[in-house]
Amino acid sequence: MIEVIGLHKQFADNILYKDYSICFTAPRVCIEAPNGQGKTTLLMMLAGLEQAQRGQVFFSGKVLSEPYKQVAIASDRIALPEFLTAKQIINLSAKALSCHWPMGLIDGFNFTEFLNTRFDALSSGNQKKCQLILALMRDAPYLLLDEPSAALDQTSIQYLLDLLDKYLVDKAHGQIIITCHEPAPFIEHGFECMPL
Numbered sequence: 001m002i003e004v005i006g007l008h009k010q011f012a013d014n015i016l017y018k019d020y021s022i023c024f025t026a027p028r029v030c031i032e033a034p035n036g037q038g039k040t041t042l043l044m045m046l047a048g049l050e051q052a053q054r055g056q057v058f059f060s061g062k063v064l065s066e067p068y069k070q071v072a073i074a075s076d077r078i079a080l081p082e083f084l085t086a087k088q089i090i091n092l093s094a095k096a097l098s099c100h101w102p103m104g105l106i107d108g109f110n111f112t113e114f115l116n117t118r119f120d121a122l123s124s125g126n127q128k129k130c131q132l133i134l135a136l137m138r139d140a141p142y143l144l145l146d147e148p149s150a151a152l153d154q155t156s157i158q159y160l161l162d163l164l165d166k167y168l169v170d171k172a173h174g175q176i177i178i179t180c181h182e183p184a185p186f187i188e189h190g191f192e193c194m195p196l
């Protein structure tokens, strides 16, 4: 369970969260909110990649000192080295995070033929697949996916949904939080929709 208490976040004079608290209780949550409300920023803060001015985040009741070790995130907001190929980026991450080469995910997303393409030359759907592979290969207990189905083809969405069906089976306290503007397929697969 992820709980946010007393969050304050603003960019310059744009206040996104003011003394904001929320508790995500369902194992699989889909955050639905209008554009610009702060969904991506919230996921980035949960992952420890964006700093809040105030507030605390509890993961199963604990503050994580190094959230990146237990929280995996896929988001367009995270810049990847565009001059490297997808294979080089996946390799770098796998080595840095001591993960196995994610053969199953690469096959499942039909990504093999794009491994030698530079990240900046990948289509938006294939960039999304690369981001998802990087997050999913970590098998972290807390998984945050920002608009995971955006730009994906139907076969890949189905593969992702099947994968998320099984993701928490071996993660007793794990949780998946996604943001999505078209949540219907995720709701059908057991996600609980929450506004911000």
Ligand SMILES: Nc1ncnc2c1ncn2[C@@H]1O[C@H](COP(=O)(O)OP(=O)(O)OP(=O)(O)O)[C@@H](O)[C@H]1O
Binding pocket: 011, 012, 014, 016, 033, 034, 035, 036, 037, 038, 039, 040, 041, 042
């Ligand atoms: N690094 C930044 N510097 C300044 N403003 C930012 C920064 N990151 C986000 N913002 C602003 O914060 C607001 C919320 O952005 P965010 O991307 O979190 O919203 P969102 O709910 O995910 O939107 P969408 O549904 O369009 O993806 C926007 O007004 C955005 O311009």
